[in-house]
Amino acid sequence: MAALRNSIDAALRARASRVVPGGMWGHQRASGLSDAHPQFFDRGLAGRIWDVDGNEYVDLMCGWGPNLLGYGHPQVEAAAREQAMRGDALDGPAAVMVELAERLVARIPHADWVLFQKNGTDATTLCVTIARAATGRRKLLVARGAYHGAAPWCTPSPAGIVAEDRAHLIGFEYNDIASLDQAAEAAGSDLAGVLVSAFRHDLARDQEMPTAAFARRCRAICDASGAALILDDVRAGFRLHPGGSWEPLGIRPDLAAWSKAIANGHALAATTGGDRFRDAATKVYATGSFWCAAVPMAAALATLDVLDRQDVIAHMVALGSALRDGFAERATRHGFALRQTGPVQMPMVLFDDDPQQARGRDFCAALLRHGVYMHPRHNLFLCAGHTKRDIAQVIDAADRAFADLA
Amino acid sequence: MAALRNSIDAALRARASRVVPGGMWGHQRASGLSDAHPQFFDRGLAGRIWDVDGNEYVDLMCGWGPNLLGYGHPQVEAAAREQAMRGDALDGPAAVMVELAERLVARIPHADWVLFQKNGTDATTLCVTIARAATGRRKLLVARGAYHGAAPWCTPSPAGIVAEDRAHLIGFEYNDIASLDQAAEAAGSDLAGVLVSAFRHDLARDQEMPTAAFARRCRAICDASGAALILDDVRAGFRLHPGGSWEPLGIRPDLAAWSKAIANGHALAATTGGDRFRDAATKVYATGSFWCAAVPMAAALATLDVLDRQDVIAHMVALGSALRDGFAERATRHGFALRQTGPVQMPMVLFDDDPQQARGRDFCAALLRHGVYMHPRHNLFLCAGHTKRDIAQVIDAADRAFADLA
Numbered sequence: 001m002a003a004l005r006n007s008i009d010a011a012l013r014a015r016a017s018r019v020v021p022g023g024m025w026g027h028q029r030a031s032g033l034s035d036a037h038p039q040f041f042d043r044g045l046a047g048r049i050w051d052v053d054g055n056e057y058v059d060l061m062c063g064w065g066p067n068l069l070g071y072g073h074p075q076v077e078a079a080a081r082e083q084a085m086r087g088d089a090l091d092g093p094a095a096v097m098v099e100l101a102e103r104l105v106a107r108i109p110h111a112d113w114v115l116f117q118k119n120g121t122d123a124t125t126l127c128v129t130i131a132r133a134a135t136g137r138r139k140l141l142v143a144r145g146a147y148h149g150a151a152p153w154c155t156p157s158p159a160g161i162v163a164e165d166r167a168h169l170i171g172f173e174y175n176d177i178a179s180l181d182q183a184a185e186a187a188g189s190d191l192a193g194v195l196v197s198a199f200r201h202d203l204a205r206d207q208e209m210p211t212a213a214f215a216r217r218c219r220a221i222c223d224a225s226g227a228a229l230i231l232d233d234v235r236a237g238f239r240l241h242p243g244g245s246w247e248p249l250g251i252r253p254d255l256a257a258w259s260k261a262i263a264n265g266h267a268l269a270a271t272t273g274g275d276r277f278r279d280a281a282t283k284v285y286a287t288g289s290f291w292c293a294a295v296p297m298a299a300a301l302a303t304l305d306v307l308d309r310q311d312v313i314a315h316m317v318a319l320g321s322a323l324r325d326g327f328a329e330r331a332t333r334h335g336f337a338l339r340q341t342g343p344v345q346m347p348m349v350l351f352d353d354d355p356q357q358a359r360g361r362d363f364c365a366a367l368l369r370h371g372v373y374m375h376p377r378h379n380l381f382l383c384a385g386h387t388k389r390d391i392a393q394v395i396d397a398a399d400r401a402f403a404d405l406a
Numbered sequence: 407m408a409a410l411r412n413s414i415d416a417a418l419r420a421r422a423s424r425v426v427p428g429g430m431w432g433h434q435r436a437s438g439l440s441d442a443h444p445q446f447f448d449r450g451l452a453g454r455i456w457d458v459d460g461n462e463y464v465d466l467m468c469g470w471g472p473n474l475l476g477y478g479h480p481q482v483e484a485a486a487r488e489q490a491m492r493g494d495a496l497d498g499p500a501a502v503m504v505e506l507a508e509r510l511v512a513r514i515p516h517a518d519w520v521l522f523q524k525n526g527t528d529a530t531t532l533c534v535t536i537a538r539a540a541t542g543r544r545k546l547l548v549a550r551g552a553y554h555g556a557a558p559w560c561t562p563s564p565a566g567i568v569a570e571d572r573a574h575l576i577g578f579e580y581n582d583i584a585s586l587d588q589a590a591e592a593a594g595s596d597l598a599g600v601l602v603s604a605f606r607h608d609l610a611r612d613q614e615m616p617t618a619a620f621a622r623r624c625r626a627i628c629d630a631s632g633a634a635l636i637l638d639d640v641r642a643g644f645r646l647h648p649g650g651s652w653e654p655l656g657i658r659p660d661l662a663a664w665s666k667a668i669a670n671g672h673a674l675a676a677t678t679g680g681d682r683f684r685d686a687a688t689k690v691y692a693t694g695s696f697w698c699a700a701v702p703m704a705a706a707l708a709t710l711d712v713l714d715r716q717d718v719i720a721h722m723v724a725l726g727s728a729l730r731d732g733f734a735e736r737a738t739r740h741g742f743a744l745r746q747t748g749p750v751q752m753p754m755v756l757f758d759d760d761p762q763q764a765r766g767r768d769f770c771a772a773l774l775r776h777g778v779y780m781h782p783r784h785n786l787f788l789c790a791g792h793t794k795r796d797i798a799q800v801i802d803a804a805d806r807a808f809a810d811l812a
Binding site: 028059066086091134165254 | 414418421422424425426427428430431432433435436438444445446447448449450455457458465467469470471472473477478484486490491492493494495496497498499500501505506508510511517519520521524525527528531535536537538539540543555556558559561562563565566567568570571573574632653665666671672673679684685687688689690691692693694695696697698699702779780797
């Protein structure tokens with residue numbers, strides 16, 4: 001077992017603890033993980049990442065999703081550099097904005113129009129605002145435990161939140177039609193929208209794909225009431241289906257939120273919608289200094305070019321299947337029971353009888369020492385930059401990590 | 407008078423109208439300006455911008471603020487490119503985050519810590535959330551007509567907003583101590599914070615610097631009640647004073663929101679605060695996929711290097727003073743009465759007896775034809791990339807534009 005160097009990381013943590021609250025914040029805060037997890041990273045290339053101490057890992061987090069094609073993808077980065085030479089945040093958008101909007105509308109069946117932002121939270125918030133503007137109603141149905149961003153109305157932490165931030169949210173259980181119906185009934189004639197994740201990818205629990213019946217029921221409730229079906233495709237967008245994650249179910253949303261992977265790591269988010277919501281989208285005022293910056297849009301266009309040319313999803317599915325099989329086989333060999341759920345290209349890997357993910361944490365710590373970066377309670381991400389060799393290395397590392405645990 | 411080419415812009419507008427609600431949205435929507443205002447831009451360099459038809463302008467909007475040092479600043483762009491070769495949105499921050507936080511804490515007297523985001527709205531929202539988390543109270547005093555972002559709690563448009571989004575906001579008049587006191591009284595023991603812009607820079611009205619008495623009163627109300635004084639320095643940050651816009655007044659906020667200029671056009675925002683609010687900042691959960699991306703942080707560090715080496719503010723003030731004098735002199739010469747208000751480096755230029763800014767619009771349209779881009783009802787921005795020659799060209803263009811109007 002190679003010992004991990006961590007002196008640079010430790011020194012940075014000490015410095016950060018003085019000038020950043022808690023030393024780090026948000027989803028990338030490493031202090032809740034194992035002692036082996038690095039906090040600071042130096043570089044990425046394809047499906048690999050290096051921490052600041054020079055330790056190299058096969059990266060199963062992919063920047064928490066943005067890395068779809070591989071870090072430093074040559075075509076994407078060349079497009080970004082070329083655009084940066086001309087301009088980024090100018091007095092208005094560049095022509096790439098129109099081209100990108102056209103490409104997304106052509107690719108995404110429910111989309112007649114697009115608006116761009118920076119954060120996934122910007123996109124989900126805008127969907128909700130448009131739904132309310134279009135319907136003149138207030139109530140929003142959301143699955144309990146789902147993550148839709150980190151603004152006051154949706155952040156998982158109550159600190160600093162007032163009751164009014166969530167005054168019109170009504171909870172239901174994902175994939176539970178009876179609870180969805182109950183929530184819709186509670187909203188009554190004030191139902192503005194149903195906000196639903198592409199699949200159930202809550203923290204630290206088994207993932208669930210939406211059942212066809214559940215998706216149909218979401219659609220039917222909105223059709224019957226005139227409310228907006230809002231698909232939160234921020235995390236899953238472009239990893240499950242090129243036109244939106246519910247396309248395989250045959251259910252199309254009225255509005256959808258996108259971010260993470262759409263510009264292969266450049267900061268961009270998008271709201272797509274159908275013509276029924278175009279007027280409302282025109283009336284809502286949401287904007288930001290960098291929302292029309294051209295560089296991430298040029299990167300997104302290059303990302304779409306790659307997606308058009310290569311079957312990126314099939315590649316991730318093939319590798320993800322091999323990874324799932326390999327994990328399962330090695331776990332069994334060493335006497336561990338794993339639960340691997342959700343799409344193979346966005347897997348959740350949990351141990352049985354491990355409610356606090358203590359074993360998962362130890363497993364991830366051991367994996368780090370064997371050259372693999374993953375998270376004990378958040379879904380993982382594969383990317384097109386991963387290779388069969390990477391996956392073989394992960395499975396071999398898992399074999400050794402299980403041996404370390406046993 | 408040179409005729410402006412606009413066929414490419416017109417074609418892009420026609421295409422955009424099909425795939426973007428209203429053809430464009432937010433603050434960069436050109437359709438509310440004159441027919442001469444281009445919607446789409448091709449490139450920027452220093453203090454100049456080119457629209458998609460190749461028309462060149464001295465740019466007095468500076469990307470609506472982000473362009474502080476000049477578009478395509480060599481040192482900033484080199485730092486960004488170098489960082490992009492290593493990594494941007496990785497599994498955690500890079501070392502540049504710590505260095506940037508240290509540099510900001512060293513530069514900004516009230517700041518003991520920093521958190522980073524993408525949008526100015528993220529920063530103002532986070533300030534409010536931290537103030538509420540720290541105090542356990544709810545009420546927020548905000549100046550009527552002030553712009554603090556475009557989330558539902560602060561967007562200037564009511565479309566899609568519910569009453570609860572603003573349940574705990576209490577308005578006051580900027581620079582009016584009696585109305586501030588009245589608002590504080592209305593908040594009573596539930597006062598969480600006073601949110602105030604660096605100066606009064608509301609749309610389409612004369613700008614006002616804060617009076618010393620007003621700033622002191624904001625501070626005194628917070629000191630007496632334990633509420634947070636929150637300075638919204640998103641628009642003015644680094645243009646008025648290197649350590650925060652209220653430093654010349656001797657009044658320090660508890661929390662401040664920054665964005666626009668801090669990375670010279672790269673998408674970044676920051677929240678700074680004092681130690682009294684560190685615990686609350688640690689508890690609040692606000693995050694985003696790209697908030698710790700390394701490229702904008704490398705750009706911000708390079709921006710700070712330039713600010714340390716050159717007196718960028720003095721340069722902008724000198725040019726801004728010459729611009730103000732030149733505008734005034736040429737207006738008088740042609741029989742027009744202008745009101746030029748606010749800091750000379752962020753001027754508002756309005757015509758007397760022009761409540762709808764119709765004359766302002768015509769003036770801006772004429773200026774465009776003479777090679778100057780400006781806005782008829784939003785404050786302008788100067789940058790370090792502007793030269794004496796640029797300003798002389800603007801004044802000459804103004805002379806001709808006034809002649810066109812007269």
